[in-house]
Amino acid sequence: MRYHQAVHEVPILLEGCAPIVDDRAGRESEGLLPSDLLRGGLELPDLPEREVVKHFINLSQMNFGVDNGLYPLGSCTMKYNPKICDEISSMDTVAHLHPLQDVSTIQGALAIMFELENMLCEIGGIDAVTLQPAAGAHGEFTGMQIARAYHESRGESRSEIVLPDTAHGTNPASAAMVGYDVLDLPSKDGCVDVEALKAAVSDDTAAFMLTNPNTLGLFEKEVVEIADIVHEAGALLYYDGANLNAIMGKTSPGRMDFDIVHFNLHKTFATPHGGGGPGAGPVGVKQHLEGFLPVPRIVCRNDMYELDYDRPESIGKVKAFYGNFAVLVRAYAYIKMYGRDLQHVSEQAVLNSNYLKQGLMDVFEMPYGKLRKHEFVLSGRALKKRGLRTMDFAKRLLDYGFHAPTVYFPLIVDEALMIEPTETETKDNLDAFIAACKQIMSEDPEIVRSAPHNAARRRIDEVKAARDMILSWRSYRGKKESHHNGQASTARD
């Protein structure tokens, strides 16, 4: 085992900062603002550039990204992000555009967005796309608003969204945020229970949300029947695009008869995830829902791209302006780079996933069938016999220089380990991961339980974080002071 993450002692930027001085009086003389509006002190550091850069570079060395190594975080599609896409998106002709410039001065930008919409239509098998949503969950929110507007336009007020119990947490949260009640459907053999679905839908069902392949990596084979059941009830079928990387060119949400689809450009289309964002979550719809998409729509008239706000049925806006443009440019470049070969991306992703699964089958149990798509879910139940839990195993993987898989999700698998290697990992990397997993199973359980040992930190106490609620330097300093004062008064007593 040769992996060791860097460990630096990096003080918080405000640590040792000079105390705040209320310098309002000194600035009143400037006379540009009434004194009642003036700020008192401002606590910010005063460091030379050299020190700030050192601070952040040392911090970065205590962070693990895809560029560091295998990142098999299930449902997150942590593939390698080609550098050319970053380079293009940081050009002045992308970065320094103002959203309210006259359209004649942003024709190149609009052309890219227009073409990206068309390419996503082809990949998704749908008729129209909005690029406005900022992330996958925001796409779901948009999709649910579209469903609501659609039903309202037909004079119906449906109040319920149905989804399988294996759904990503964002699905029920997005539905609830739009004001819907959520009905969880228990799965059968890891897939949608078609009979239960039949019984669950009614004229109160607004939509059924599904990701296919699902979060177990299983393709929902009965998707045709599912679509029929949902549509017969007058409801819409919503596709959560988090798992699209498995099926490009093989099938499409549109072909499976989904009405609304969101794409995660920061998953399938290789835009870097940035430690939690920014991403982009475009939403596509079939023709009958096009009128409900957010405004503005990008249209092409006489070879000029324009922004069309005249869409009376539109749900309005889901965020300011046109979407996360700098992210869209990266995804556009990525799709152009692969073109029709995107189907090979999906083939390799599925091959890698099945190969990795095969190598781990004798290490862990795998409930619910063998053939998986881009990801698979193992049960770490066997670890319990050695007094260990899935989390211990995950933490130990960090010591081997691998990011851990997603753990404890989906909820229907006991001690779940959800693994998605993506297409960009080589066979050697997959073999090394398999070898590490086997090695860990033969290690002294105490070593595993106390992992990680080679990361920048040992096991971190999350319970203490929730109890102490130190969420800023301000609250840290406040708590430290009240602690000192408390001690001082105890001493006096």
Add this chain to the structure above:
Amino acid sequence: MQRTECSALMMSVLGIASVEELFEDIPKKVRTSGLKLPDRVEEADLARALRDMLASNKPVTEWLSFLGAGVYFHHIPAAVRSIVSRSEFLTSYTPYQSEVSQGMLQALFEYQSFIAELTGVDVVNSSMYDASTALGEGVLMSHRISGGTRFLSSKAVNPEKLSVARLYAKGANMEVATVDYDENSGTVDLDDLASKMTDDVSGFYFETPNVFGVFETCWKEIREIVGEKTLIIGANPLALAIVRSPGEMGADIVIGDAQVLGVPMNLGGPSIGVFGCRADHIRKMPGRLIGMTEDAEGTRSFCMTLQTREQHIRRSRATSNICTNQALLAVAVAAHLALLGREGLRTVAMKNLVNMKSLSSEIDSLDGYTAPVFGAPHFNEFVMRSPVSIDRLNEILRKEKIHGGYAIGEWFPELKDCALVTTTEMHTSNDHRRFIEALRVSK
């Protein structure tokens, strides 16, 4: 070993002859045969094609710009880009495995710390998508705090932001109504606010500076009128270097857009939504929070905390659906603030103010022009009334390679023939002169 050889080996391990066999669980009825997309493109050709395509754009680095209205051209130290380009930050996911993610977690904690200091509230989450969705989330949180069926917003807010807020509010069966602005000062009309502040109202939102660029001067009276209901204040984080914070003004919730602190305009996205609140509202708050703790050896450490509010734990009962946010930009903001420091940030903010003063008075001295139209103190933008229609004026300015101010009559019909003109520390006196000259000629 070549990639194809590896694939062949992997297939033999799986006992399959073709990768197609891995897709045989997809029913024939829904199968497609490939994608109707162009052929793949090599990197060199791709770079060339995209550069050419983008060359027709006129970025504000080529043309002089007086556009603002929520998105601003400010200087970003080169070190900011260098820092956020670090692969370890750029290519990481949400820091679920805290032990190998201390870099991101500490940087986000520092972002929360800086923004809490600037805004004067106790807690700040580690980001929302932008100011408009932050307002939407704020309205929903106001409903969790104060209930109600109606939320009030100052009318002096970008109507597109209000459109987003209205959509979010629908989820809680709330409508969003507006409170007039005083037509002389441009600030909140207190009488209108008082008359609309009925029992069914959940809370009130105002901005300082608002969409006309003016600071709200009657914040004390507003807090009094809003009483026990939720007060949301929108701020420009750069202006906060020199003006009183929303926390000091008694805000329950603070929102804003930190794009002004180290993030390029990017045609309006991605930017970064600020969201903070008073400590007693923490559990009703949306978004991700980073907390300080210790590891098994007692070393100071950071991790995501209070996750029981979030969608991956609480599902349909979460405070929000937000998962992916704008984390990398939060790192940019933290780096930007650290690089500028207290004096640097104040200097930039003052320069914006001074430039606004000089440009508005120069315009005001032009025959037929009025600037600023509103009387309250401004930050870095102002409404200008023009003797020429704004569309016509901006067309003339484009010939001079100038992006003129935004035709704010599009948003406020009563401000026909008015433009929202923005100037920042990026504008030199020569830039102002060019603009003034073009205005003079266009009349």
